[in-house]
Amino acid sequence: MSIGILIADDQALVRRGFRMILEIEPDLEVVGEAVDGADAVAKTRMLRPDIVLMDVRMPRVDGIEATQRIVADPATGGVRVLMLTTFDMDGYVYDALQAGASGFLLKDVVPEFLVSGIRSVYAGESLLAPSVTRRLISAFLEHAPVEASGDEALTARERETLLLLAQGLTNAEIAQRLFVSETTVKTHVGRVLAKLELRDRVQAVIYAYEHGLAGR
Structure with missing residues (x-):
């Protein structure tokens, strides 16, 4: 059974590049493309991919809000979102993970790591790029109040x-x-x-x- 993937990015060349990388893998299938966050939400509802490769910065609706919508929708809540961006920033990482993303990679990731990352997220593992470490989350939460543990x-x-x-x-x-x-x-x-x-x-x-x- 192949892993269905939706590519959401406002740049056509980026979408095409990811498609070329993924479609040579026998267990991966690109089921569609989205040009912004709103389109990603609509295409996810229509196509029901297993994984959405979601850019963070997109017009109209950004990737973080789109991820929130996808995760909150009972019809698409089982879809896993893997965030992709050129920006290695604390806030983006935390906001993306809080939104329900299952992983976070930079766009300059080598093809082999992208492919293995998709398979890992599909299998239920979380995924952070090597440069996006737990210290970023820890630093972002440093001044946040600690909630009572349950x-x-x-x-x-x-x-x-x-x-x-x-x-x-x-x-x-x-x-x-x-x-x-x-x-x-x-x-x-x-x-x-x-x-x-x-x-x-x-x-x-x-x-x-x-x-x-x-x-x-």
Whole structure:
């Protein structure tokens, strides 16, 4: 089964470039293109892609607002959004992740990392570009008030899993840290998300920072 992708960018050459990279992969299919955020929302509803490659800066409706609309819509809430931009800035990263994006990459990413990133996000992993690290989120939240944590419902192992998620570790890396199988880690992650009512791993990272569970 191929992974359906919608490319949302106001520059035709950028869309064409991404399409050329993605369509040579046998498991990836570009199902459509959008020229701005409003178009991306409409095309997502119509085409139901698995992944939307979303530019941050676009006319009419920007990528962050478009992501919020897509995630909030029950009809498209299961679609994962991977943000793409030329701007490596704290606010963009935080706003994009808060909006519900599952990943954040810079447009100068090498094709191999873009392709592997799409597959990772499709598989449920979160994704941040190497230059867009957890320190950006931590720095952005440095002056934000810490909210009361609702993690009392978590078991000790689930809380440990949450803290490792906040460090940006993959399931495989968490499994190595906890000396358990990846299947067990997936179970723990699923329970953490369900108990805290979080959409995905990226939201778990933000939750940990906002509630003072991850070191600043």
